[in-house]
Amino acid sequence: MVKINKNYLKLQDSYLFSTVAKKVSEFSEKNPDKKVIKLGIGDVTLPIVPAVVESMKKATDEMGRKESFKGYGPEQGYDFLREKIVEYDYKRRGVNIEKDEIFVSDGAKCDTGNIQELFDENNVIAITDPVYPVYLDTNVMAGRAGEYEERTGKFNKIVYMSVNAENNFEPELPKEQVDLIYLCFPNNPTGTVLKKAELKKWIDYAKDNKAIILFDSAYERFIVEDDVPHSIYEVEGAKEVAIEFRSFSKTAGFTGLRCAYTVVPKELQVEGIQLNKLWNRRQTTKFNGVSYVTQRAAEAVYSEEGQKQVKENIEYYQENAKIIRDGLVNAGYTVYGGINSPYIWLKTPNNMKSWDFFDKLLNDVNIVGTPGSGFGPSGEGYFRLTAFGSRENTIEAMERIKKMN
Amino acid sequence: MVKINKNYLKLQDSYLFSTVAKKVSEFSEKNPDKKVIKLGIGDVTLPIVPAVVESMKKATDEMGRKESFKGYGPEQGYDFLREKIVEYDYKRRGVNIEKDEIFVSDGAKCDTGNIQELFDENNVIAITDPVYPVYLDTNVMAGRAGEYEERTGKFNKIVYMSVNAENNFEPELPKEQVDLIYLCFPNNPTGTVLKKAELKKWIDYAKDNKAIILFDSAYERFIVEDDVPHSIYEVEGAKEVAIEFRSFSKTAGFTGLRCAYTVVPKELQVEGIQLNKLWNRRQTTKFNGVSYVTQRAAEAVYSEEGQKQVKENIEYYQENAKIIRDGLVNAGYTVYGGINSPYIWLKTPNNMKSWDFFDKLLNDVNIVGTPGSGFGPSGEGYFRLTAFGSRENTIEAMERIKKMN
Numbered sequence: 001m002v003k004i005n006k007n008y009l010k011l012q013d014s015y016l017f018s019t020v021a022k023k024v025s026e027f028s029e030k031n032p033d034k035k036v037i038k039l040g041i042g043d044v045t046l047p048i049v050p051a052v053v054e055s056m057k058k059a060t061d062e063m064g065r066k067e068s069f070k071g072y073g074p075e076q077g078y079d080f081l082r083e084k085i086v087e088y089d090y091k092r093r094g095v096n097i098e099k100d101e102i103f104v105s106d107g108a109k110c111d112t113g114n115i116q117e118l119f120d121e122n123n124v125i126a127i128t129d130p131v132y133p134v135y136l137d138t139n140v141m142a143g144r145a146g147e148y149e150e151r152t153g154k155f156n157k158i159v160y161m162s163v164n165a166e167n168n169f170e171p172e173l174p175k176e177q178v179d180l181i182y183l184c185f186p187n188n189p190t191g192t193v194l195k196k197a198e199l200k201k202w203i204d205y206a207k208d209n210k211a212i213i214l215f216d217s218a219y220e221r222f223i224v225e226d227d228v229p230h231s232i233y234e235v236e237g238a239k240e241v242a243i244e245f246r247s248f249s250k251t252a253g254f255t256g257l258r259c260a261y262t263v264v265p266k267e268l269q270v271e272g273i274q275l276n277k278l279w280n281r282r283q284t285t286k287f288n289g290v291s292y293v294t295q296r297a298a299e300a301v302y303s304e305e306g307q308k309q310v311k312e313n314i315e316y317y318q319e320n321a322k323i324i325r326d327g328l329v330n331a332g333y334t335v336y337g338g339i340n341s342p343y344i345w346l347k348t349p350n351n352m353k354s355w356d357f358f359d360k361l362l363n364d365v366n367i368v369g370t371p372g373s374g375f376g377p378s379g380e381g382y383f384r385l386t387a388f389g390s391r392e393n394t395i396e397a398m399e400r401i402k403k404m405n
Numbered sequence: 406m407v408k409i410n411k412n413y414l415k416l417q418d419s420y421l422f423s424t425v426a427k428k429v430s431e432f433s434e435k436n437p438d439k440k441v442i443k444l445g446i447g448d449v450t451l452p453i454v455p456a457v458v459e460s461m462k463k464a465t466d467e468m469g470r471k472e473s474f475k476g477y478g479p480e481q482g483y484d485f486l487r488e489k490i491v492e493y494d495y496k497r498r499g500v501n502i503e504k505d506e507i508f509v510s511d512g513a514k515c516d517t518g519n520i521q522e523l524f525d526e527n528n529v530i531a532i533t534d535p536v537y538p539v540y541l542d543t544n545v546m547a548g549r550a551g552e553y554e555e556r557t558g559k560f561n562k563i564v565y566m567s568v569n570a571e572n573n574f575e576p577e578l579p580k581e582q583v584d585l586i587y588l589c590f591p592n593n594p595t596g597t598v599l600k601k602a603e604l605k606k607w608i609d610y611a612k613d614n615k616a617i618i619l620f621d622s623a624y625e626r627f628i629v630e631d632d633v634p635h636s637i638y639e640v641e642g643a644k645e646v647a648i649e650f651r652s653f654s655k656t657a658g659f660t661g662l663r664c665a666y667t668v669v670p671k672e673l674q675v676e677g678i679q680l681n682k683l684w685n686r687r688q689t690t691k692f693n694g695v696s697y698v699t700q701r702a703a704e705a706v707y708s709e710e711g712q713k714q715v716k717e718n719i720e721y722y723q724e725n726a727k728i729i730r731d732g733l734v735n736a737g738y739t740v741y742g743g744i745n746s747p748y749i750w751l752k753t754p755n756n757m758k759s760w761d762f763f764d765k766l767l768n769d770v771n772i773v774g775t776p777g778s779g780f781g782p783s784g785e786g787y788f789r790l791t792a793f794g795s796r797e798n799t800i801e802a803m804e805r806i807k808k809m810n
Contacts, residue, residue: 005522
C-alpha cells in the first residue's frame with residue numbers, strides 16, 4: 001500500500017500573504033473610494049531592460065532556424081553565461097571561481113530547497129528568525145524539522161537564531177552543534193547586512209564545527225556600502241565551507257523569466273567527497289537546464305548596455321528605499337535595512353503587535369505592508385515595507401504616514 | 406558534523422552516452438575521411454515552428470514594457486496555458502481534466518524525479534527493464550533502491566519488470582507488492598505501446614493493491630494507431646490511481662525551451678489525502694513557475710497555425726521512423742517500435758551483445774546508435790535507433806545497413 005511522506009502534514013500553512021490579500025480586498029470592498037498603496041510585495045515592477053529584450057528576441061530567432069536551433073543544453077548552463085558570471089560577479093571582485101563551479105538554474109528558491117538532497121536527513125539545520133520561509137518549509141518536507149510546537153511557534157529540531165534590534169540583526173553563533181546554516185544577506189525580510197568581519201566569524205565557526213553555510217545573496221546588487229561583501233567568497237576561507245545562491249530575479253528583474261545560479265566550490269568537501277560532484281549528479285539527473293533563450297537574456301545583463309540599464313533600475317528602487325527610510329525616520333519611527341536592500345524593516349510604535357500595525361496602516365492611511373511576525377516569532381513587533389512600488393506611490397505613502405497619528 | 410546523503414554513493418555512473426561519444430570521437434580521429442551518421446540521440450533537430458517563435462517575441466516585448474511586464478507568475482502555470490491543455494490535450498479526447506489538476510513545469514524529467522518527494526521512503530518502486538534511467542536514479546538518490554548487485558546489474562529493493570520480445574514488450578503485473586509503478590508509453594527506449602485493454606489491467610492492479618501509476622506520456626504525439634491511448638485517463642478509473650507526465654519537448658521541439666506539465670487528478674487520494682494538494686504545496690514551496698515567455702510559447706503550440714506546423718515536424722520524424730523500420734526489415738532485422746514512436750528497437754543479429762553490435766555498426770558502416778543494455782539488463786541483445794536525424798542521413802544510413810554483412 002502506497003504511503004505518503006508524512007512530513008508534509010507537519011507543514012504549517014502560511015497564511016501570511018493570503019491573509020494580507022484577504023484583508024486588503026475586504027477593505028477595498030468597504031471603501032471603494034480609497035486609493036490603497038501596496039508596499040508589501042517582494043516582486044519587481046520595472047520591465048526587463050532593452051538590452052535583454054533584444055538579446056531574447058535574437059535568441060528566439062536562432063531557435064527558429066535549423067542551422068542555429070538548440071535542443072537539450074548542458075544541465076549546468078551554457079559556457080557563454082557561466083563565463084560571464086565568473087568574470088563579472090567574481091573575478092571583478094577579486095574572487096576566483098571556476099566555470100564548472102557555477103550551476104545555472106531556474107531559481108534560487110528551487111536551489112535553496114533542492115540543495116538539501118545532498119545531505120543526510122539527520123543533519124541539524126540553523127535558520128535565522130525571522131526568515132525567508134522556503135528554508136524552513138523545505139526542511140520540514142524533508143523530515144529534518146521535528147515537530148511543530150504551538151506554544152513557541154517553532155519546530156523542535158530546528159535551531160532558530162533570532163535577529164533583532166538588540167543584536168543589531170547579527171545572528172549569534174549557535175551554542176548547540178548545527179550542520180547546515182542558512183544565511184541570507186542582504187537579508188530578507190529585515191534588509192540588514194553582515195559585514196566582512198561578522199561573516200568571517202561564521203566561516204570560522206563552520207570550519208571548527210564541520211558545518212556548511214548555505215549563503216543566499218539574491219539581493220547583492222542592492223549593496224551600496226563598501227565594506228559589505230557581495231559574495232561570501234570575498235571572505236577568506238569561505239570556499240571550504242559555503243555554497244552561494246545568486247539570482248537574476250532582483251538584480252535584473254527576472255522574477256518572471258526564471259534564471260539563477262548556485263556556486264559549489266571544489267574545495268568544499270564532506271567526508272572526503274566534493275559537493276560539486278554531488279550537485280552535478282543531482283542537477284544532471286533531476287534537472288534539464290535553463291531555456292537557451294533565458295540564458296541569452298541573462299548573458300545580456302552583463303553587456304555594457306545591459307549593465308547600464310540594470311543599474312538604472314536598481315537605482316530607482318534604491319531611491320524608493322531611501323524615500324521610505326527617510327520618511328519613516330522623519331515620522332519618528334525606528335527603522336532598519338533599506339540602505340543595502342530593497343526592504344525596510346521598522347519597529348512598530350509602542351510595541352504594537354505586527355498585525356495590529358498592519359490593520360492600523362491599512363485603515364488609517366490605506367497602505368499595505370507585511371507583518372514581521374509572518375516571517376517568524378522574532379519578527380513580532382516589526383513590519384516590512386518594500387521599495388518595489390512606483391516613485392509616485394512611494395512618496396505619497398510617506399506623506400500619508402507622516403500625517404498618521 | 407555535516408553528513409552527506411549516502412544514497413548518492415550508490416548511484417551507478419552511467420557511462421552509456423559518454424562511452425558512445427568517446428568511441429565515436431576515437432573512430433572519427435582514426436578515420437577523418439568517413440562520414441559518421443548519428444542516429445543515437447533522443448533530441449529533436451527541427452527548429453521551433455514559426456507560430457511559437459512569433460508568440461515568444463511578442464511575449465518578450467510585453468516583458469519589456471511597464472504596462473504589460475509580468476513578475477512572479479502562478480507556480481502552477483498561467484491559466485491561459487492550463488486552459489489550452491485542458492481543452493486540446495484532454496477534452497478533445499473525451500477526458501475531463503480540470504485546470505487546477507494541471508501543473509506546468511520546466512520538464513518531465515524534473516517532475517518524474519520530484520514527484521517521489523510526496524511519498525514515504527519505504528514505498529516499493531517498480532520500473533520496466535529496460536527503462537529511462539531517471540526513474541531509477543532518482544529513487545536511488547532518495548534511498549528507495551537498496552543495494553546494487555553487480556551480478557544481476559540491479560538494485561535489490563527495486564522491482565524490475567522485464568519488457569522484451571517474449572512478452573511483446575508488455576510488462577507483466579508484479580507478483581510482489583509494489584507501491585509506485587513507473588510506466589512510460591510510447592516507451593523510451595523500446596518505442597512500443599500499451600493498448601487500452603493492457604493499460605486497464607494496470608489500473609485494476611493499482612486499485613486492488615493501493616498502488617500509484619506514474620505515467621510518462623512524453624511521446625504521445627507520435628501515436629498514429631487509433632486504439633493506443635494518448636493519455637492514461639482515456640482508460641476508465643485511471644484518475645483514481647495515476648499521475649500523468651507530459652512534455653512539449655518531443656511534441657513541439659521544446660527540448661531547449663523547457664516546458665512540460667504534470668496532471669494530478671483530485672480523485673487521487675492516499676490515506677484520505679489528495680495528492681493534488683500535496684503536489685501543489687511541493688510546487689509552491691520549491692518551484693517558482695515557468696518563464697512567462699516560455700508559457701506563451703507553449704500556448705502557441707495550440708493555435709491553429711501552431712498545430713499545423715508542429716504536425717508537419719512530427720510527420721517528418723514519423724517518416725524517418727518508417728524509413729528506418731522498413732529499411733531494417735528489408736535488411737532482415739527483427740524490429741520493434743517506430744510506429745507510434747520516434748524510437749526503433751531492433752534485435753541484434755545472431756544474439757550479438759548490444760555493445761558488439763554498436764562497434765560493428767560504427768566500424769563497418771559508420772552509423773551511431775545506442776546499445777540496449779545501456780538502458781537495463783533486459784536491454785542486452787537489443788539496439789536503439791532514433792528518427793530525429795535528417796531525412797538525407799536517415800535514407801543513407803539504411804542504404805549502408807542494407808549493404809552490411
